[in-house]
Amino acid sequence: MTRHTRVIGLGNTLLTDDGVGVYAAREIRRRLDGQFPDVDIVESEVAGFALLELMAGWERVILIDAVAFDGIEPGEVFRIHPQDLRTSLRIRSVHEIDLPTALELGRRLGMSMPDEVLIFAVQAQDCRTFGERLNEPVQAACARAVDMVIEEIGLSTPSQEVCDQLSTPPQPSPQAGRERQCNVFQKLSPRLRGDYGGSSGSTDPVTRESECTRSR
Amino acid sequence: MKQISIDPITRLEGHGKIEIFLAEDGSVANAYFQVPELRGFEKFVEGMPIEEVPRIVARICGVCPAAHHLAAGKAVDAVYHVDPPPAAKKLRELYYSAHYVHSHIAHFYALAAADFVMGPDSDPAKRNILGVAEKVGLPVAAEVLKHRRLAQEIQIMVGGKSTHPVWTVPGGVSKGISEEQRAQIVEMAKSCVEFAKFSLQLFDDVVLKNKAYLDLVLSDVYEMDTAYVGTVDAKNRVNFYHGDHRVVDQAGKEILRYKDAEYLDHIAEHVETYSYLKFPYLKKIGWKGIVDGPDSGLYQASPLSRLNAADGMATPLAQAAYEQFFSTLGGKPVKKLLATHWARLVELLYAAERLLELASDPEVASPNIRTLPTAVPTEGVGIVEAPRGILTHHYKTDKNGLVTEANLIVGTTNNHGPISLAIKRAAQKVIKPGKEVGQGLLNMIEMAFRLFDPCFSCATHALPGQMPLVVDVFDAQRKPVHSEGR
Numbered sequence: 029m030t031r032h033t034r035v036i037g038l039g040n041t042l043l044t045d046d047g048v049g050v051y052a053a054r055e056i057r058r059r060l061d062g063q064f065p066d067v068d069i070v071e072s073e074v075a076g077f078a079l080l081e082l083m084a085g086w087e088r089v090i091l092i093d094a095v096a097f098d099g100i101e102p103g104e105v106f107r108i109h110p111q112d113l114r115t116s117l118r119i120r121s122v123h124e125i126d127l128p129t130a131l132e133l134g135r136r137l138g139m140s141m142p143d144e145v146l147i148f149a150v151q152a153q154d155c156r157t158f159g160e161r162l163n164e165p166v167q168a169a170c171a172r173a174v175d176m177v178i179e180e181i182g183l184s185t186p187s188q189e190v191c192d193q194l195s196t197p198p199q200p201s202p203q204a205g206r207e208r209q210c211n212v213f214q215k216l217s218p219r220l221r222g223d224y225g226g227s228s229g230s231t232d233p234v235t236r237e238s239e240c241t242r243s244r
Numbered sequence: 245m246k247q248i249s250i251d252p253i254t255r256l257e258g259h260g261k262i263e264i265f266l267a268e269d270g271s272v273a274n275a276y277f278q279v280p281e282l283r284g285f286e287k288f289v290e291g292m293p294i295e296e297v298p299r300i301v302a303r304i305c306g307v308c309p310a311a312h313h314l315a316a317g318k319a320v321d322a323v324y325h326v327d328p329p330p331a332a333k334k335l336r337e338l339y340y341s342a343h344y345v346h347s348h349i350a351h352f353y354a355l356a357a358a359d360f361v362m363g364p365d366s367d368p369a370k371r372n373i374l375g376v377a378e379k380v381g382l383p384v385a386a387e388v389l390k391h392r393r394l395a396q397e398i399q400i401m402v403g404g405k406s407t408h409p410v411w412t413v414p415g416g417v418s419k420g421i422s423e424e425q426r427a428q429i430v431e432m433a434k435s436c437v438e439f440a441k442f443s444l445q446l447f448d449d450v451v452l453k454n455k456a457y458l459d460l461v462l463s464d465v466y467e468m469d470t471a472y473v474g475t476v477d478a479k480n481r482v483n484f485y486h487g488d489h490r491v492v493d494q495a496g497k498e499i500l501r502y503k504d505a506e507y508l509d510h511i512a513e514h515v516e517t518y519s520y521l522k523f524p525y526l527k528k529i530g531w532k533g534i535v536d537g538p539d540s541g542l543y544q545a546s547p548l549s550r551l552n553a554a555d556g557m558a559t560p561l562a563q564a565a566y567e568q569f570f571s572t573l574g575g576k577p578v579k580k581l582l583a584t585h586w587a588r589l590v591e592l593l594y595a596a597e598r599l600l601e602l603a604s605d606p607e608v609a610s611p612n613i614r615t616l617p618t619a620v621p622t623e624g625v626g627i628v629e630a631p632r633g634i635l636t637h638h639y640k641t642d643k644n645g646l647v648t649e650a651n652l653i654v655g656t657t658n659n660h661g662p663i664s665l666a667i668k669r670a671a672q673k674v675i676k677p678g679k680e681v682g683q684g685l686l687n688m689i690e691m692a693f694r695l696f697d698p699c700f701s702c703a704t705h706a707l708p709g710q711m712p713l714v715v716d717v718f719d720a721q722r723k724p725v726h727s728e729g730r
Contacts, residue, residue, distance in 0.1 A: 136385070
């Protein structure tokens, strides 16, 4: 039996801004306060096969993760889909499979993979220094990502009224609705890529332009 | 000078990059790979209670949390001068065997298999686990997932959590397992043994029985002559959790062996200006540069090196596989790097058999799982074999057990020199003047890199401060001609 929505906050809270997805998930859990029984919220550091298993059995999955896109200022939040991340099906991780491959493998194996996977990607400032605090621009972005995810949940979950009754109702940030087309250099976070760092084995072109919406 | 960059990772800023420098005539002048750095680990753990460290280091990286957890756990035992009871040691090794099953399955099927099942120059869109599944059958992919998950479940059952274990404590472990859980693990382990046997059979069918692939494994593109390190038990058989660390030379002869606490007497680290990551080498031989051959100070730390450094495997099926490995490849030591994939499968079988063996021992369900520490904490080293190479954790504390110094040499760092050399050699062998450099050739160079199962998110912690120096381009004399990333 599939269940409705799982929100997965990805990240490593030991590596400064890399923890943004986890912090966002915690805040979303606090804000929802158990009032959406259809929505499950998890924090995770996993990728590849393990992420596949986390996504299986849910109709919709919302991932929140840090990214390091080229030429983007820290603190931007992108709402994208896995297909935006795909440059090809080839290997690009040193140890594991990447997100699009995980989804495709799950489908081919007849697992109940989500109909919809949304990614809220937060542009990080620094994911390589040991530390347990977000940098300022990313902290602000975390709050916006939380609003956007809550809005997303509220929009498509049957109990819209419940959303209105939240103790801290979601306040869409002034910029959140302003979507614009942009070009994104596809720099994935290691978890979306399927590993946790290091090089891989792809000869894909370094970058790929993709359409997406971003909010700032 | 023209430059080709394989920048795989389109993907995360500053991540590992292979750079190949061509001479004017199109031959390869040089090749390097570079990695980004994680900064400030030592500072981060400074002042932290040492017993917290195994929990923290397991969170450095999601790929081998169990290895960091146990290496740090052993170091903490040493800091407190305490010896865990036998049941705790067996439980730790059981847990670690499950981690090996998990990690080796992921690497082989997600990465290695594609190059052989599909072919090194096959369509990149198919050269992945999906292509493999298409070719060998979807049920195989389902078995991959199933056994990865079984191994994961065992780790959760034993260690409390899989990705972030919270389990080792000074002198033992925080929880044991019940008799019922032990029986469950026995059944899960049996299934893992069968799957490991199947995986070796698959390698036999797909690679060894295919002349083209066997030739590739035996070709001089993937050959290297260095010393090898591996941890061995009292009978010089491979062990992942404890034992002496044995180094054999290029001829397979033991040249030294050391205990955990003695690593600094034997291993030193060289620094190059172009890389944050240090180059470990054998002190006894000295730093001779990134070269191989009988005088090289480099050593490999990998599944291949563990098999080369040992006299055998401690379980029967793995021992038979070990013997077949060396008889097929012409005796010890094996210098063909692509054989590392095969060695990884021999280790997978050993890990599964060892898992079964330990789970079948009633003592692992004993409640006697901790020796309480009573001594004043000082300093300690803990070493385990991480799936991708020997892993060393070293801590000093004050008398209250607060960390004052930390040093890590992680699996991939050991292989820094060998990986650099393997990439350069493969590049020089496959890229020829006048021959177009296509992605098939580049993949063959990447294969030299992937076979080490490298993981860098923790390999680059040992940094001199925060100086963000990234040098990209070197000329043939290794002088930088172009710099960026400052």
